[in-house]
Amino acid sequence: MTPEEKLKTLGIDLPDIPKPLGTYVPLVRTGSLVYLSGMLPLKDGQLLKTGRVGESVSPEDGALCARAATINALAVLRFALGSLDRVVKCVKISGFVSSATDFTQQPMVINGAVDLLFDIFGEAGRHARSAVGVNILPLNSPVEVEFIFEISEDVSL
Amino acid sequence: MTPEEKLKTLGIDLPDIPKPLGTYVPLVRTGSLVYLSGMLPLKDGQLLKTGRVGESVSPEDGALCARAATINALAVLRFALGSLDRVVKCVKISGFVSSATDFTQQPMVINGAVDLLFDIFGEAGRHARSAVGVNILPLNSPVEVEFIFEISEDVSL
Amino acid sequence: MTPEEKLKTLGIDLPDIPKPLGTYVPLVRTGSLVYLSGMLPLKDGQLLKTGRVGESVSPEDGALCARAATINALAVLRFALGSLDRVVKCVKISGFVSSATDFTQQPMVINGAVDLLFDIFGEAGRHARSAVGVNILPLNSPVEVEFIFEISEDVSL
Numbered sequence: 001m002t003p004e005e006k007l008k009t010l011g012i013d014l015p016d017i018p019k020p021l022g023t024y025v026p027l028v029r030t031g032s033l034v035y036l037s038g039m040l041p042l043k044d045g046q047l048l049k050t051g052r053v054g055e056s057v058s059p060e061d062g063a064l065c066a067r068a069a070t071i072n073a074l075a076v077l078r079f080a081l082g083s084l085d086r087v088v089k090c091v092k093i094s095g096f097v098s099s100a101t102d103f104t105q106q107p108m109v110i111n112g113a114v115d116l117l118f119d120i121f122g123e124a125g126r127h128a129r130s131a132v133g134v135n136i137l138p139l140n141s142p143v144e145v146e147f148i149f150e151i152s153e154d155v156s157l
Numbered sequence: 158m159t160p161e162e163k164l165k166t167l168g169i170d171l172p173d174i175p176k177p178l179g180t181y182v183p184l185v186r187t188g189s190l191v192y193l194s195g196m197l198p199l200k201d202g203q204l205l206k207t208g209r210v211g212e213s214v215s216p217e218d219g220a221l222c223a224r225a226a227t228i229n230a231l232a233v234l235r236f237a238l239g240s241l242d243r244v245v246k247c248v249k250i251s252g253f254v255s256s257a258t259d260f261t262q263q264p265m266v267i268n269g270a271v272d273l274l275f276d277i278f279g280e281a282g283r284h285a286r287s288a289v290g291v292n293i294l295p296l297n298s299p300v301e302v303e304f305i306f307e308i309s310e311d312v313s314l
Numbered sequence: 315m316t317p318e319e320k321l322k323t324l325g326i327d328l329p330d331i332p333k334p335l336g337t338y339v340p341l342v343r344t345g346s347l348v349y350l351s352g353m354l355p356l357k358d359g360q361l362l363k364t365g366r367v368g369e370s371v372s373p374e375d376g377a378l379c380a381r382a383a384t385i386n387a388l389a390v391l392r393f394a395l396g397s398l399d400r401v402v403k404c405v406k407i408s409g410f411v412s413s414a415t416d417f418t419q420q421p422m423v424i425n426g427a428v429d430l431l432f433d434i435f436g437e438a439g440r441h442a443r444s445a446v447g448v449n450i451l452p453l454n455s456p457v458e459v460e461f462i463f464e465i466s467e468d469v470s471l
Binding site for chain 3: 103
């Protein structure tokens with residue numbers, strides 16, 4: 001199955017792309033790489049949850065937020081590329097988790113992003129990643145995730 | 158106008174490049190990309206401000222610090238490339254904001270960097286970016302910003 | 315001396331590669347770059363230290379942890395490339411330091427990674443870097459370090 005078919009099978013409808021909070025852009029291409037801006041778990045313009053994981057947000061809800069941020073990333077990718085099938089591989093994600101000072105399961109939270117990428121892209125979705133705790137994120141979001149993808153050389157952006 | 162002309166118009170004098178705080182270098186080239194080390198808002202060897210945004214540093218001063226870190230990045234770039242006119246585009250910035258635990262306007266702070274890049278490089282200055290809060294930064298700096306630029310293939314570094 | 319010879323001279327035995335904490339991979343290649351996942355100071359499956367630098371972990375021990383994370387990165391690199399001698403250069407490291415709220419010497423901690431790279435790769439080990447403080451890291455690790463290396467084009471991964 002192609003990534004686009006996988007997406008349909010999983011019942012995921014990609015939303016409109018989130019509006020940047022400044023004069024930057026959601027995606028930049030350089031050579032065969034695309035860099036995405038940090039994605040938040042926004043849905044219909046609202047954060048899925050607010051607060052720190054380990055305080056007002058459970059690790060499970062944190063993982064759902066990381067998944068939602070990834071769905072926004074896929075929406076940006078499809079908008080730019082026309083189709084997710086033009087993704088060659090996911091290269092790197094950096095996951096920031098707004099964390100209680102004693103919360104140490106950031107990897108479990110960011111696996112919400114990691115697992116969705118694997119579900120959609122299969123082996124090509126296996127990426128390098130980091131998961132880091134921070135004390136606070138924009139709009140009091142529980143997570144923010146950055147992405148680097150490799151795309152087909154024949155895509156013109 | 159070229160980036161160098163824009164810089165003149167804006168009345169910005171690029172300073173001497175900041176000294177690395179270790180055996181690393183301010184800029185590394187790989188292919189058509191240059192990666193810059195995390196830049197601080199140092200001016201004449203002194204931080205413009207110290208402390209957390211939302212505590213002792215206002216969001217407006219935080220944005221000025223992000224702008225000052227960007228001016229240092231441009232100084233490093235011009236030193237390495239000879240001229241900012243050899244920049245093809247700004248690819249990515251990662252902005253870390255030392256933040257009070259309830260400060261959630263990191264995007265506004267990092268827009269101090271984002272807006273200057275747009276002022277100088279125009280459309281080529283529109284990049285992917287992230288803005289993240291952290292509890293503390295080197296030397297108690299309010300911001301630290303990383304940059305990736307794409308440069309002309311014919312530049313030899 | 316080659317990097318592999320340097321390693322021997324320094325008496326460093328590269329360990330088995332650390333197991334990813336999810337369905338991601340320790341290293342991804344794209345073109346001539348390899349991106350490594352965030353590395354922790356694990357040795358034989360145990361963190362060298364736990365806690366924040368400036369609280370229960372001294373800056374010196376923090377630097378040893380950054381060095382240990384780098385040794386794990388080198389283990390991953392050698393496993394993937396067959397030999398460290400196929401590294402062209404170290405491009406970028408991002409160092410996250412779990413920090414007491416008043417600890418501002420993150421550069422000194424991350425120099426534990428920086429200095430080892432220079433010892434092993436010489437001039438090719440001089441990279442761009444950032445050092446950032448955070449309130450908490452996975453498994454309560456004092457440091458997490460990400461790496462980007464450039465490798466020989468003739469390596470097939």
